[in-house]
Amino acid sequence: MPLLRRGSERGQVNLGWLQSLHTFSFGHYYDPKHMGFSMLRVINDDTVAPGMGFDTHGHRDMEIISYVMQGALEHKGSKGNHHVIPAGDIQLMSAGTGITHSEYNYFATEPTRFLQIWIRPGKKGLNPSYAQATIHQKGPLTPLVTPDGQSDSLVIHQDARLYRLKLSAGETVILNAPGRWGYLHLIKGAAQTLQTHLSAGDAAGLTEEESIELTATAPLEALWFELPPG
Incomplete structure (x- = not known):
């Protein structure tokens, strides 16, 4: 049976201007049972107050x-990057030998919510780089980040693939x-599997021989990672 990580059990951080839910140990939240999954190190669900960051x-x-x-996220980086990332867009930074940057809620009157995801690179000491894209959905699974730029996805320096999954209710x-x-x-x-029900914020991890059959019980959006064996 896949490893289940319930959204309600994630680490919680409330800084006033930032509400964050941590899937894996991060910052002041530490749980030795949840240190990452394969090369996936961080999934933080961050809600940033208007004008803050x-x-x-x-x-x-x-x-x-x-x-x-x-909402939208305003990004400024040490490599001269200054971009606004609207809802639905994806940004990839390869930090490599080192970068500095800031991230702010672009809007002064509404919150911005985004997933901050960290994946360990295939090797250290790479040249820093930045990419951003609007990638439209093409079928249930659409590649967003791949090592080979499949279907105009962003290129990551790791043998990892990230897809956006979208299903209508009943699919x-x-x-x-x-x-x-x-x-x-x-x-x-939300979705039903053969073993359990999944809601927004829930996650499931699969090893080499496992699979999961997912039936959407409401219009569903999810991220699906394919990663090296851990």
Whole structure:
């Protein structure tokens, strides 16, 4: 049976301007049972108050993905990047040898919510890079981030693939990643599996020989990761 991570059991952080739910140990939240999954190290569900955000800070040797679910995120980076990421867009930063950047809610009157995702790179010391894209859905599974740029996806420096999954109520999909690990994170909607019911915020991790049959019980949006065996 796949490993289940209930959204209600995630670490919670409330800084006033930031409400964050941590799937894996991060910052002041530590749980030795949830340190990551394969090369996937962070999934933070961040809600940023109007006009607020993360001041300039640094990263290195990490592939950092931002997926905006509501509002818009304003990004300024040490490599001269200044972009606004609207809901539905995806951003990928390869921190490599080191970058600094800030992230702010672009709007002064409404919150911005996004998933902050970290994946360990295939090797350290890469040249930092930045990419952003609007990727329209093409079928139930649409590649967003891949190592080879499949279907105009953003290119990551790791043998990892990230897809957006969208299902209408009543649609069914079977997810597996033969020879690899898979990780499903529900963004919105709900689904029934053969073993349990999944709601927004819930996640399931699969090892090489496992699969999950998912039937949407409400219009569903999720992220599906295919990762190296852990």
